[in-house]
Every structure is written in C-alpha cells, then in structure tokens.
Amino acid sequence: MPESTEDRGLDTCTTCPTLCRWSCPVAETEARETTSPQRLVVLSSLLKQEKITAETVGVTPYHCSHCYACVEACLHHNDVPMLLSLARSRVYKAGAAPAGIREVTANFAVAGNAQGAQLDVALKEAAQEAGTGVQHEGETVYFPGCSTLENSPEVVTDFLRAVALQGAPVPALTTVSASCCGLPLLWAGDLVGFTLHARRLAERLKGTRRLIVEDPTCAHAFLVRYPWLKVELDVEVQTSAAFLADAAQKNEAPTSAEAKKNGPAACAFHRSCGQLRGLHEVEAPMDLLTRAAGAVAELPGEHDCCGAAGLLPTAAPATARAMAEARLEAFRRTGATTLVTSSPRCLAHLRSVDPNASVEALTSVVAKS
Ligand code: SF4
Numbered sequence: 092m093p094e095s096t097e098d099r100g101l102d103t104c105t106t107c108p109t110l111c112r113w114s115c116p117v118a119e120t121e122a123r124e125t126t127s128p129q130r131l132v133v134l135s136s137l138l139k140q141e142k143i144t145a146e147t148v149g150v151t152p153y154h155c156s157h158c159y160a161c162v163e164a165c166l167h168h169n170d171v172p173m174l175l176s177l178a179r180s181r182v183y184k185a186g187a188a189p190a191g192i193r194e195v196t197a198n199f200a201v202a203g204n205a206q207g208a209q210l211d212v213a214l215k216e217a218a219q220e221a222g223t224g225v226q227h228e229g230e231t232v233y234f235p236g237c238s239t240l241e242n243s244p245e246v247v248t249d250f251l252r253a254v255a256l257q258g259a260p261v262p263a264l265t266t267v268s269a270s271c272c273g274l275p276l277l278w279a280g281d282l283v284g285f286t287l288h289a290r291r292l293a294e295r296l297k298g299t300r301r302l303i304v305e306d307p308t309c310a311h312a313f314l315v316r317y318p319w320l321k322v323e324l325d326v327e328v329q330t331s332a333a334f335l336a337d338a339a340q341k342n343e344a345p346t347s348a349e350a351k352k353n354g355p356a357a358c359a360f361h362r363s364c365g366q367l368r369g370l371h372e373v374e375a376p377m378d379l380l381t382r383a384a385g386a387v388a389e390l391p392g393e394h395d396c397c398g399a400a401g402l403l404p405t406a407a408p409a410t411a412r413a414m415a416e417a418r419l420e421a422f423r424r425t426g427a428t429t430l431v432t433s434s435p436r437c438l439a440h441l442r443s444v445d446p447n448a449s450v451e452a453l454t455s456v457v458a459k460s
C-alpha cells in the first residue's frame with residue numbers, strides 16, 4: 092500500500108464518528124471501545140507517527156479477525172484489516188509482537204507454513220485415502236491450504252472424491268499443493284516475509300493455468316493481497332466451492348437432495364468471512380450445498396464471524412472462542428443437525444471449541460451426497 096493511501100485511510104477513520112462500530116464482531120464480543128475498528132486505526136495512526144511506542148501498542152492491533160465487516164459497512168470501504176496489518180508490521184519489526192505470533196513466523200522459517208508441519212506427508216496420505224489416482228502434472232492444480240492439510244486432511248480426501256463423483260477431471264497435486272499461501276505471515280505483521288513467500292510461490296506457479304483453492308482466505312490472499320504487494324500471479328484462481336458448483340451444473344444427474352428440498356433443513360450454513368466479504372462469493376456455495384443436502388438454513392445473528400482468521404485465536408483466544416460459541420449457539424437455534432462451512436479454517440476452529448458439535452466442510456457434504 093503506498094504511504095499516501097495508508098495516510099488517507101488513517102485520516103478517514105480518525106475523523107469519522109465511528110460509523111462502522113456496530114459491525115465489528117471483536118469489539119462487540121469484548122464489549123469495549125478499545126478494539127473497535129475506529130479506535131484500532133487511531134492507535135495505528137499514532138504508532139505510525141511515533142507518538143506512541145510499539146511496546147505500548149503491543150497485542151492490540153491483533154484484536155481483529157480480518158472479517159471485513161467494517162470494510163463493507165464503511166461508506167469509503169476503508170481497508171481496516173490492511174491498515175491493521177501495517178500497524179502489526181510496525182509492532183512486529185520492533186520485536187513487540189506477542190510470543191504466539193512470533194512462534195507463527197518461526198514456524199515459517201522452519202517448514203514454510205504457520206504450523207511448522209510436514210504438509211507433503213499429509214497431502215500424500217489424503218490422496219491415498221481418496222484412491223483416485225493422483226497425477227502430479229497438469230495445468231489445473233489443487234491447493235488445499237496449510238490449515239486444511241494440518242487440521243482437516245479428510246477435506247482433501249473428500250475434495251478428490253467429490254470431483255470424481257461429479258465426473259470432472261481431477262486437478263493435479265503438485266509440490267505447490269503442499270504449500271501455504273503465506274497469509275499468516277501478513278496477519279503476523281511480517282510484511283517482508285509475506286512478500287518474499289508470495290514471490291516464491293508465484294514463481295513456482297509459472298506454467299499452471301488454474302488453481303483450485305479449498306480455503307477461501309487463501310483465495311483472497313492470491314486475488315487481493317498478492318496484487319496489493321505487486322506480486323504477479325499469472326494463474327486463474329477458483330475456490331473449490333465454485334469449481335464443484337460448476338461441475339455439478341454440468342453434471343445434471345439428480346441427487347438424493349432433490350427429495351429433501353421442501354423438507355426441514357438438515358444443514359445450516361456458516362458463510363465464512365473470506366468467502367462472503369473477501370471474495371463476494373455468495374451463490375456458488377449455497378447452490379452446491381442445496382444440490383447436496385436439500386433445504387438449507389442460514390445462521391441467524393448480527394455477526395457471522397466465528398473468529399478463526401487473522402490469527403485471532405493466537406492473539407486473543409478467549410475472544411475467538413466466544414465468537415465461535417456464538418455461531419454454534421446460532422446453529423443450535425436453527426434445529427438443523429449439521430453445521431456446514433466452506434472454510435476449513437472455520438471448520439477446525441468451530442470443532443476445537445465444541446468437539447461434539449456436528450460441523451462439516453461443504454466439500455465433505457458434497458462428497459457424501
Ligand atoms: S472504517 Fe469507515 S466507518 Fe469505520 S471508522 Fe473508518 S471511516 Fe469510519
């Protein structure tokens with residue numbers, strides 16, 4: 092972001108009577124003004140002007156789940172999450188980021204992902220489990236994302252099964268498929284690390300025509316944050332939901348869901364922030380879920396963010412947990428038996444908060460339909 096754009100964003104919020112306050116799930120959950128979008132940006136401005144120190148600011152800019160609710164509510168569409176990423180980068184650079192955040196970047200140094208995990212092993216096992224016959228070369232490549240491979244590898248298996256079920260060509264699984272998009276580095280405030288990671292991945296993707304991305308937050312990173320850093324990604328990016336919805340439309344075979352379309356909803360749909368506001372992808376996931384499961388209930392409640400993203404579970408675990416509990420409570424009120432989400436990151440977070448809750452990935456529901 093050019094400095095003039097950052098300054099304009101900071102000034103816009105500083106002079107605003109905090110019109111987006113109602114939209115922020117973090118400030119609402121914490122019931123305090125300090126973490127409202129406007130106050131966070133004012134703090135970021137003071138930090139940039141060196142009127143306060145990074146040590147004083149500390150963890151505060153990390154109290155944001157990057158849900159984009161304030162961006163959507165703002166008349167100027169001010170990119171608050173990006174302004175906060177820049178504030179985080181100043182805190183990080185000064186060595187004042189919380190220990191959990193520094194652990195994330197240390198994991199990248201070791202393994203190239205936030206978890207410090209061997210993602211290639213998880214990918215291989217998930218593909219073997221699918222038994223679809225993995226091809227390592229192809230113009231279309233599947234990108235599960237590090238959180239998916241580490242926490243919910245069954246979603247990868249289910250994606251491969253769902254593709255076979257739709258009769259669509261199975262995307263290739265290459266070494267890139269076992270990589271991270273780098274977004275946790277940006278969330279941590281390691282702007283230099285994120286830029287280098289993005290450039291390396293863009294280089295490795297040369298020759299790939301299309302990338303099918305499981306986690307909508309990764310797709311948002313590729314489509315919005317890479318260009319923001321002027322990293323050219325010469326590849327078409329499509330979410331797995333959009334890819335499977337396209338395949339389902341082409342494959343007009345009736346599904347078992349047809350009979351359930353007018354019945355009570357067995358599934359409630361948790362729309363992830365990354366998909367809803369990060370990508371503005373609304374119809375494809377719902378179309379896919381309706382085809383697979385019949386009638387679908389939308390979750391009630393003013394705030395739809397479960398708190399999984401933006402490293403909120405690392406920086407403010409109690410807040411992230413309370414946000415997930417609110418979504419699970421909204422799910423129980425619908426009377427549906429399964430909560431479905433198109434984000435593997437949300438899936439892992441919701442399951443970690445209530446291991447007994449029936450939460451499934453959209454991809455898995457399609458594979459089992
Ligand atoms: S994001 Fe927009 S609405 Fe919210 S405080 Fe800033 S200028 Fe105001």
Ligand code: SF4
Nearest residue numbers: 115155156158159161
């Ligand atoms: S992106 Fe979401 S969590 Fe972050 S300040 Fe805006 S509304 Fe709050």
